[in-house]
Amino acid sequence: xxxxxxxNTSTLPPMNQILIFVALTLICVIxxxxxxxxxxxxxxxxxxxxxxxxxxxxxxxxxxxACLSTGxxxxxxxxxxxxxxxxxxxxxxxxxxxxxxxxxxLMCIALEIETPWRVGFYALFSPQPFSNIWWKATIYxxxxxxxxxxxxxxxxxxxxxxxxxxxIAIVLVTIGNLNMNSDMELLGARGFWSxxxxxxxxxxxxxxxxxxxILLFNWMSSRFNNQILQSQEDxxxxxxxxxxxxxxLGIFYFTVVKIMGGFIPKFTNNPEAMALxxxxxxxxxxxxxxVGLAVLLPLALIAFTKGKKVIVLALxxxxxxxxxxxxxxDLVIVGQLIPHFxxxxxxxxxxxxxxxxxxxxxxxxxxxxxxxxxxxIFGEMLFKKIYVYGQ
Amino acid sequence: xxxxxxxxxxNEGVExxxxxxxxxxxxxxxxxxxxxxxxxxxxxxxxxKAQGAFRSGKVVPSVGQFPYKPHYTMVIRQGNCxxxxxxxxxxxxxxxxPAYGYxxxxxxxxxxxxxxxxxxxxMPILCNQCNQPSCVRVxxxxxxxKDTTNGIVRMNPNKxxxxxxCMAACPYNxxxxxxxxxxxxxxxxxxxxxxxxxxxxxxxxxxxCPAGVRIFGDLTDPETAAYKLIHTPGNVFWVLRPEKxxxxxxxxxxx
Numbered sequence: 069x070x071x072x073x074x075x076n077t078s079t080l081p082p083m084n085q086i087l088i089f090v091a092l093t094l095i096c097v098i099x100x101x102x103x104x105x106x107x108x109x110x111x112x113x114x115x116x117x118x119x120x121x122x123x124x125x126x127x128x129x130x131x132x133x134a135c136l137s138t139g140x141x142x143x144x145x146x147x148x149x150x151x152x153x154x155x156x157x158x159x160x161x162x163x164x165x166x167x168x169x170x171x172x173x174l175m176c177i178a179l180e181i182e183t184p185w186r187v188g189f190y191a192l193f194s195p196q197p198f199s200n201i202w203w204k205a206t207i208y209x210x211x212x213x214x215x216x217x218x219x220x221x222x223x224x225x226x227x228x229x230x231x232x233x234x235x236i237a238i239v240l241v242t243i244g245n246l247n248m249n250s251d252m253e254l255l256g257a258r259g260f261w262s263x264x265x266x267x268x269x270x271x272x273x274x275x276x277x278x279x280x281x282i283l284l285f286n287w288m289s290s291r292f293n294n295q296i297l298q299s300q301e302d303x304x305x306x307x308x309x310x311x312x313x314x315x316x317l318g319i320f321y322f323t324v325v326k327i328m329g330g331f332i333p334k335f336t337n338n339p340e341a342m343a344l345x346x347x348x349x350x351x352x353x354x355x356x357x358x359v360g361l362a363v364l365l366p367l368a369l370i371a372f373t374k375g376k377k378v379i380v381l382a383l384x385x386x387x388x389x390x391x392x393x394x395x396x397x398d399l400v401i402v403g404q405l406i407p408h409f410x411x412x413x414x415x416x417x418x419x420x421x422x423x424x425x426x427x428x429x430x431x432x433x434x435x436x437x438x439x440x441x442x443x444x445i446f447g448e449m450l451f452k453k454i455y456v457y458g459q
Numbered sequence: 460x461x462x463x464x465x466x467x468x469x470n471e472g473v474e475x476x477x478x479x480x481x482x483x484x485x486x487x488x489x490x491x492x493x494x495x496x497x498x499x500x501x502x503x504x505x506x507x508k509a510q511g512a513f514r515s516g517k518v519v520p521s522v523g524q525f526p527y528k529p530h531y532t533m534v535i536r537q538g539n540c541x542x543x544x545x546x547x548x549x550x551x552x553x554x555x556x557p558a559y560g561y562x563x564x565x566x567x568x569x570x571x572x573x574x575x576x577x578x579x580x581x582m583p584i585l586c587n588q589c590n591q592p593s594c595v596r597v598x599x600x601x602x603x604x605k606d607t608t609n610g611i612v613r614m615n616p617n618k619x620x621x622x623x624x625c626m627a628a629c630p631y632n633x634x635x636x637x638x639x640x641x642x643x644x645x646x647x648x649x650x651x652x653x654x655x656x657x658x659x660x661x662x663x664x665x666x667x668c669p670a671g672v673r674i675f676g677d678l679t680d681p682e683t684a685a686y687k688l689i690h691t692p693g694n695v696f697w698v699l700r701p702e703k704x705x706x707x708x709x710x711x712x713x714x
Contacts, residue, residue: 112559122623122626183641183642186600186618186619186620187600191600194600194601194602195601198596199598201599201622201624202600408631409632412568413569414567415568417566
């Protein structure tokens with residue numbers, strides 16, 4: 069957590085901060101109530117997933133928050149594990165964001181699967197080591213424990229012990245991220261995710277949204293606490309901005325590869341799905357979300373201001389986060405829309421399967437997102453208070 | 460604009476670098492490489508082929524190379540199918556399949572004949588009981604598994620967490636979520652119903668087929684009709700979606 073110059077001695081957060089927290093929590097609770105309803109009555113009645121498209125919108129926030137957690141852990145490790153001084157002022161808040169991001173992701177997947185209460189028992193007593201999902205669940209659970217330990221040790225000032233847990237966390241979350249990709253890639257029926265560049269693409273996207281979130285939430289924190297950023301923190305954010313720019317250029321390259329795959333079949337293993345994404349029904353998502361919001365707008369904002377203004381960096385961050393969320397939605401859905409027997413001249417088989425998220429899916433996604441935001445605000449109020457007491 | 464002449468610049472050499480910085484830089488590089496390689500290697504832990512997988516490089520395995528005994532199979536004589544759907548009804552009533560789902564279905568195809576005209580053909584679809592099943596490969600709890608005795612891909616509904624990854628992974632769209640069981644359901648060659656009753660001789664769909672479309676049998680038993688059909692010289696077979704490399708045990712022929 070970044071330490072600010074003390075401006076008042078009050079131990080309670082101001083009323084407007086509490087109201088913001090309550091409002092965010094309320095929206096979170098409403099969203100999660102839809103999740104509880106879904107769990108009680110069964111997904112069949114509330115979700116828009118089908119036999120043909122079994123993975124719907126709810127996979128998107130899960131992938132997004134798990135990758136966000138990965139990216140945040142990567143960036144925090146630059147200061148904490150790799151010892152780069154410039155990034156050290158960002159470490160504590162970034163570790164906390166990584167923790168709540170993983171919690172949001174796990175919450176979302178728990179609401180997405182039909183019988184989550186069986187997971188813990190059978191993952192432990194009937195493990196399937198050939199399954200990437202089993203590895204992912206195990207690794208992300210261990211990562212969460214390691215990150216909790218890391219954060220608590222940071223809070224009590226035991227930095228050496230915290231660093232050991234941070235090292236474990238970064239190794240675990242990298243493995244988890246590669247499993248996330250393999251999980252999709254190895255699905256026999258859907259070739260969409262088996263492009264050769266995917267493992268590096270997933271890691272790069274994670275690092276990208278990690279940077280974007282740091283830029284956005286540190287700026288939000290300064291606004292929320294009504295305080296001016298200290299010079300070291302300002303420098304750390306500018307360094308993150310430069311890293312963000314470099315990764316954006318990398319993602320731009322991958323985006324060009326996708327565009328080529330969408331127009332020229334020989335550049336992809338999955339021409340039908342890539343064409344649907346780039347030229348078909350998902351073209352709006354692709355060009356506005358994946359190209360415009362995720363890559364071009366952040367690039368332009370950073371280029372025009374030379375990455376010096378934190379508010380512009382934060383704006384680039386929110387644009388990128390929105391674009392990458394759309395990107396993950398496309399990634400999950402588009403590959404499933406190609407019919408299983410499309411080359412068999414089946415009568416009445418649609419050219420593409422269809423899927424649109426239901427109200428419950430949207431509300432659960434909103435609930436999970438607002439859980440993340442409420443937890444962020446809660447962290448700002450709680451840990452600032454600890455700082456004041458500590459003085 | 461005047462460019463920098465690199466060859467005129469004095470070589471600063473590595474000795475000017477502070478050794479602590481060099482060590483830090485090297486350590487940084489090693490850690491990054493280690494994390495990435497470690498992650499890559501460990502993430503491949505689940506990459507080996509599914510247990511019990513059988514590879515012969517051919518659609519139909521050679522005699523004596525079957526991984527299971529009995530090795531249950533089904534031959535579908537597609538040209539005989541008239542789409543009467545008695546097999547679907549038998550499947551529903553025998554295996555308590557709800558109205559919103561199905562274990563087997565018949566798809567109607569248009570196939571060009573030698574004269575270039577379009578002909579109708581009916582293609583029954585069911586679980587292909589693959590020797591290399593992608594559904595088994597992805598299940599995190601072993602709820603779906605390959606029976607090591609007879610090769611049938613089976614479900615243990617008590618272990619199913621409802622992640623539906625097996626549904627996403629199946630190239631044949633052969634699985635559905637059964638609300639009543641809160642688990643995935645699929646064709647299991649009636650192993651707990653008709654196959655059991657008949658002493659391993661037939662399934663519900665085969666028993667009612669009036670046109671002899673579905674021929675159930677054991678690839679290790681030369682007396683079964685399926686074995687005889689498959690091993691008759693001149694008969695041409697194919698499997699669905701061979702590019703998925705799942706090694707199905709459902710074989711299709713014209714008639």
